[in-house]
Amino acid sequence: MLAPRQRVHTITTRSAIEIDRFLGGGGQGEVYQARMGQGQVALKWYYPASATPEQRKALAALVESGAPSDKFLWPIELCEEKGLPGFGYVMPLRDARFRGVVDLFFRRSEPDLRILALLCLNLADTFLQLHAKGLCYRDISHGNVFFDERTGEVLICDCDNVGVTGSSYTGVTGTSGYSAPEIERHEAMPSTYTDLHSLAVLMFKVLMLHHPLEGVRETAIKCFDLPAREKLYGWDPLFIFDPQDRSNKPDIRYHHAVIHHWEIYPQFLRDLFTRAFTVGLRDPQNGRVRESEWRAAMARLRDAVFYCSCGVENFYDGDSVKDGRVPACWSCKQEPRLPPRLRVGRHLVMLNHDTRLYPHHLRDDRLYDFSAPLAEVTRHPTDPGRWGIKNLSNDAWNLVLADGTQKPVEPGRSLPLVSGSKVKFGAVEGEIRV
Numbered sequence: 001m002l003a004p005r006q007r008v009h010t011i012t013t014r015s016a017i018e019i020d021r022f023l024g025g026g027g028q029g030e031v032y033q034a035r036m037g038q039g040q041v042a043l044k045w046y047y048p049a050s051a052t053p054e055q056r057k058a059l060a061a062l063v064e065s066g067a068p069s070d071k072f073l074w075p076i077e078l079c080e081e082k083g084l085p086g087f088g089y090v091m092p093l094r095d096a097r098f099r100g101v102v103d104l105f106f107r108r109s110e111p112d113l114r115i116l117a118l119l120c121l122n123l124a125d126t127f128l129q130l131h132a133k134g135l136c137y138r139d140i141s142h143g144n145v146f147f148d149e150r151t152g153e154v155l156i157c158d159c160d161n162v163g164v165t166g167s168s169y170t171g172v173t174g175t176s177g178y179s180a181p182e183i184e185r186h187e188a189m190p191s192t193y194t195d196l197h198s199l200a201v202l203m204f205k206v207l208m209l210h211h212p213l214e215g216v217r218e219t220a221i222k223c224f225d226l227p228a229r230e231k232l233y234g235w236d237p238l239f240i241f242d243p244q245d246r247s248n249k250p251d252i253r254y255h256h257a258v259i260h261h262w263e264i265y266p267q268f269l270r271d272l273f274t275r276a277f278t279v280g281l282r283d284p285q286n287g288r289v290r291e292s293e294w295r296a297a298m299a300r301l302r303d304a305v306f307y308c309s310c311g312v313e314n315f316y317d318g319d320s321v322k323d324g325r326v327p328a329c330w331s332c333k334q335e336p337r338l339p340p341r342l343r344v345g346r347h348l349v350m351l352n353h354d355t356r357l358y359p360h361h362l363r364d365d366r367l368y369d370f371s372a373p374l375a376e377v378t379r380h381p382t383d384p385g386r387w388g389i390k391n392l393s394n395d396a397w398n399l400v401l402a403d404g405t406q407k408p409v410e411p412g413r414s415l416p417l418v419s420g421s422k423v424k425f426g427a428v429e430g431e432i433r434v
Contacts, residue, residue, distance in 0.1 A: 118152030184234025266317030344430030
């Protein structure tokens with residue numbers, strides 16, 4: 001609809017937006033890379049059929065409210081141009097380091113398990129901030145989420161989907177397969193509760209590389225048309241790992257990947273997914289897993305990663321350890337040797353050779369803050385067989401050995417990994433187990 005070097009103007013400030021290049025199109029309109037002043041932005045321009053008064057009013061409300069966080073590519077200003085049908089809006093341009101979540105499903109991106117856990121934690125935290133403003137996203141799916149495979153950071157696009165939770169405006173209601181059962185049945189409007197279902201589906205697919213409701217029932221469908229989708233996702237949804245009803249269990253011939261991944265993850269995470277797709281399917285308001293629960297679980301999951309001697313990542317699940325024996329490695333099938341552990345506050349952190357501790361771990365007032373490490377596991381400079389925790393913070397710690405001896409650990413110094421010793425990281429205390 002727009003050509004390179006063509007200009008449109010913002011409605012409020014009358015700033016000129018000059019088109020650079022076409023980025024892509026969708027059901028509502030087209031997106032362009034453009035220049036606004038000295039910076040680059042993205043411009044979405046609606047098709048005439050989508051440029052309704054209702055959509056314009058909804059966009060104006062989003063601009064006025066402002067983004068819940070910088071993780072949303074949020075509408076900044078509305079745009080129009082005399083003689084050009086429709087209207088549009090400008091939003092931040094997505095940084096090139098972010099790639100689509102769909103790349104995970106096709107193995108075009110294979111980050112480590114800690115990054116996947118952090119990705120899911122950030123998803124839960126980002127949508128919690130949206131929901132706290134009384135808004136719902138309406139269309140959480142793999143098509144609207146981008147991530148940095150090095151850091152686990154997320155970006156949410158298509159924020160013109162956002163509306164007041166439970167609103168009667170029906171511009172966007174979701175993507176089939178991600179939409180809550182009550183949406184698939186046309187019995188409810190998008191809300192925080194329907195977002196919670198979509199979020200759980202997305203995280204399940206990120207971690208398990210499979211849809212939580214697609215078991216043997218899906219493989220039996222001959223024509224995957226609208227009635228079939230509505231039955232599978234809306235009228236008769238059933239979790240593939242439902243402990244009470246195995247009639248939609250995964251088929252080993254087609255679903256070996258999800259069977260394999262499900263067995264790798266610790267029980268506390270499987271319990272949350274089971275709740276989300278059993279009770280949560282039937283009771284949206286009371287049964288669905290909240291964002292805060294997902295955040296806590298994903299933080300715990302990240303800390304539980306350790307390496308087997310064969311080199312692959314495993315999860316330490318204290319609840320599954322019986323008689324002191326750790327479950328066999330999923331890859332080599334041997335019992336792995338555990339690295340030292342640090343119990344600090346509510347966290348149990350596996351002290352791998354590359355483990356870092358963050359404000360999230362060492363400061364009670366910095367919940368889910370992974371911005372910069374405050375400590376890292378390090379090897380002794382002259383004795384490769386000795387490991388310690390290096391103080392990267394600006395504050396001194398206090399090491400208390402098992403015999404009661406106390407030693408200060410100044411910034412830049414390291415403490416040894418001695419079983420039973422305790423470390424006072426300011427207001428938080430940790431205990432080392434080897």
